Amino acid sequence: MPRYFFHISHRDRRVEDPEGADFDVLDAAEQEAAATLRELIAAALVAGKPSTLEAIDVADNEGSTLSTIDLIDATEPVFSFTRHIASRG
Amino acid sequence: MNAVKVTQGQVNNRLLRLLPEEAFRLLAPHLEPIDLPVKRSLVQAREPIEHVCFIENGLASMVAESSDGKSIEIRHIGFEGVAGYPVVLGVDQTPNKTFMQVSGAGIRIATDDFLPVLENHAARQLLLRYVHTCELQLAHTALAAAKYNMHQRLARWLLMCHDRLDGNDLPLTHEFLALMLGVRRSGVTDELHVLEGLHAIKATRGNVHILNRIMLIEIAGGCYGVPEEEYERLIGGDLQVTSQR
Numbered sequence: 289m290p291r292y293f294f295h296i297s298h299r300d301r302r303v304e305d306p307e308g309a310d311f312d313v314l315d316a317a318e319q320e321a322a323a324t325l326r327e328l329i330a331a332a333l334v335a336g337k338p339s340t341l342e343a344i345d346v347a348d349n350e351g352s353t354l355s356t357i358d359l360i361d362a363t364e365p366v367f368s369f370t371r372h373i374a375s376r377g
Numbered sequence: 378m379n380a381v382k383v384t385q386g387q388v389n390n391r392l393l394r395l396l397p398e399e400a401f402r403l404l405a406p407h408l409e410p411i412d413l414p415v416k417r418s419l420v421q422a423r424e425p426i427e428h429v430c431f432i433e434n435g436l437a438s439m440v441a442e443s444s445d446g447k448s449i450e451i452r453h454i455g456f457e458g459v460a461g462y463p464v465v466l467g468v469d470q471t472p473n474k475t476f477m478q479v480s481g482a483g484i485r486i487a488t489d490d491f492l493p494v495l496e497n498h499a500a501r502q503l504l505l506r507y508v509h510t511c512e513l514q515l516a517h518t519a520l521a522a523a524k525y526n527m528h529q530r531l532a533r534w535l536l537m538c539h540d541r542l543d544g545n546d547l548p549l550t551h552e553f554l555a556l557m558l559g560v561r562r563s564g565v566t567d568e569l570h571v572l573e574g575l576h577a578i579k580a581t582r583g584n585v586h587i588l589n590r591i592m593l594i595e596i597a598g599g600c601y602g603v604p605e606e607e608y609e610r611l612i613g614g615d616l617q618v619t620s621q622r
Contacts, residue, residue: 296563296570306583307550307566324561324563327561328567331527
């Protein structure tokens, strides 16, 4: 099973994933990245803290970014209006 | 069976140290020092608890699993406790499993050789009080899960690990911390980075170095400390390793 790394992009910093995790296919890793973003946004919302979160880069063992999941990718299944709002912005 | 004779003065486990001398003498011939490598199983789910194991050092985790495969850590057991403690309550097995999260050592004893010690009043009281502190730890885990945010819960868990491990280096993976907190692994990575920014910890691969314990207690808010105070009050023997503070 390939190992994927989830590097987190904030507006002002990048958090490297030192461990990685195994997934069957990239699609499953992307879903994990989206679920993680939702969890982090939810935590920030509940705590009433401003979030600087922007995206998660899913990378392979060699450090190449395979896919970038942003907040819109992560929240679109939940808030169908996010892309509409984003396009207005 | 055991070649090494275990004496009460040399053990590190708080419960063994605090047993009345006559109770310890009863156990002594059956006590078996063992190495506890990481992932070593101490209690298997739904299997007879054949041994109890007093942890000398290292960290064991008790984990609850749902019928559809979700799991969360419900208990830390270090040198303040004993794995397999449900036998004290008269049960033969449990759906929860216990295994080592940080390698160490322990002193184990077959359940059949251990149970007679409960006939000693003071020993029984000590062990029942320990089980009560386990219940308190679980109660406060529930409180933390429901009423505190991840940032605070992570600080609590790090403090609980720090209480039980020697020194300031906690050999914990993000995957383990995620299991403890019931969150996704990357969420732990992100929160550790925040704690690093505050200079409370220094995280490297597979290790969390505690830089500022007082700050972690402040970050945890009220979700750390009550079970620890009760352990001190009811059992004593210094839950926190004094050498590291």
